[in-house]
Amino acid sequence: MLSLRHLALASPVCLVLSLAACGGGAEPDLGPSESELAVIAKSPGVGRERLAMDFADLFDENQGIGETRAAMVMHGGEIVAERYADGYDADTRFISWSMAKTxxxxxxxxxxxxxxxxxDEPAPVPNWQRPGDARAEITLRDLLQMRSGLDHTEAGDPPYESSEVRMLFLDQRDDMAKFAEEQPLEAEPGEKFEYSSNTTVILADIAADVLTDNSTDPETRRKAVDTYLRTRLFEPLGMTSMVPEYDAAGTLIGGSAIHGNLRDWARFGEFLRNHGSYRGTQLVPRQWIDFMLEPSPPAPFYGGQIWLNTQASDPQDSLYPIDKPKGIFAAIGHMGQYIVVSPKQKLTIVRLGHSDSEQRRALLRQVNDVVELYPTD
Known part of the structure; x- marks a missing residue:
């Protein structure tokens, strides 16, 4: 519902009607405050006051959205809104949670x-290559699109028995990939979608094996992946704050634990919006980004380790209600970490904070208010 100050920008008639409905009570707030306007660029590409109010709503806990700690809007490659809650600033590193998957x-x-x-070749996991092991049919595409068929449970009841919690925090945390790769099939590879942090750790393990010629030395593995990410992705993009985490076996916790500041997460979103290009340099082939944005056959709302709005009219979809324009995608992390990218609007929105599942629905409605301000090309 629009507040009175939103209505004040809409039309004089709306304002008169809203005041009449209120019975002539307290004087209404007719627009954004000076502090709300101060975090908005002079030329943000839409009405500055309206953007200031909608952006401010992302920090208003009275909206039932939880706690926003940092947020940014970029339009056409320029920062048009940037704000931090008390206790956080441009140097604060925020944990990715599942944004790391992307x-x-x-x-x-x-x-x-x-x-x-x-x-489309069998995933190079040595334990799956033994004669008669049906897991040998799992391809890299299957893993990336969360349809490996492996018996992984992201959220269970009780939670401490789920594959994810055991892997990240309990008895399997020292060698996460070994645990994830040991699980049996529960479905034919390629047929069933199941979102799984364990699956992304398998991908991180594969990367470490490739980069170290299958070394089992934790420090060798950690250093190889760290150097690859830094020299091939983070440094070229200017993402100097990024700090990935590794388990005791030297495997990147690639589904859950990369830390970075707000601006660097926005840089990553812009890199994806520009189809893997940065300042004229193609860091990853455009075709790869096309693949990442291709819907997983069993789950049209998910691509290659990224969420899509191809089915966002469904309340069960993780980007609902952000359904227009088509082509919006997002890296999404636990407790309400979002990098929302709309290529047709030249728009990247980042929100970092702490929200439970119910609050995240309300939060996405507020993010959608910002999205709807911007026209498509």
Missing amino acids: VTAVMIGMLVADGALEL
Whole structure:
């Protein structure tokens, strides 16, 4: 519902009607405050006051959206809104949670471009290559599109028995990939969609094996992946704040744990919006980004380690209600981390904070208010 100050910008008639409905009570707030306007660029590409109010709503806990700690809007490659909650600033590193999955997918794409991996060949996991092991049919594409068929449980009841929690926090945290790769099939590879942080750790393990010629030395593995990410992705994009985490076996916690500041997460979103290009340099082939944005056959709302709005009219979709324009995609992390990208609007929106599942629905409605301000090309 629009507030009175939103109505004030809409039309004089709306304002009169809203005041009448209120019975002539307290004087209404007729627009954004000076502090709300101060975080908005002079020429943001839409009405500055309206953007200021909609952007401010992302920080208004009275909207039932949880706690926003940092947020940014970029339009046409320029920052048009940037704000931090008390206690946070431009130097604060925020944990990615599952936004890291999208970073891992880009790394895999670079290795495919290097000729080190093949998208539609069996995934090079040694334990799956034994005679008679049906997991040998799992391809890299299956893993990237979350349809490996492996028996992984992202959220269970009780939570501490789920594959994800055991892998990240409990008895399997020292060698996450070993645990993820040991699980049996529960479906034919390619047939069933199941979102899984364990699956992305398998992808990170594959990357480490390729980069180290299957070394089992944790420091060798960690250093190889860290150097590859830094030299091939983070440094070229100017993402100097990025700090990936690794488990005791030296495997990137590629589904859950990369830290970076707000501006660097926005840089990553812009890199995706520009189809893997940055300042004229193609860091990953455009075809790879096309693949990442191709719907997973069992789940049209998901691509290659990234969420799509191809089915966002469904309340169960993770981008609902952001359904227009088509082509919007997002890296999404636990507790309400979002990089929302709309190529048709030249728009990237980043929100970092802490929201439960119910609050995230309200939060996405507020993000959608910002999206709807901008025209399509």
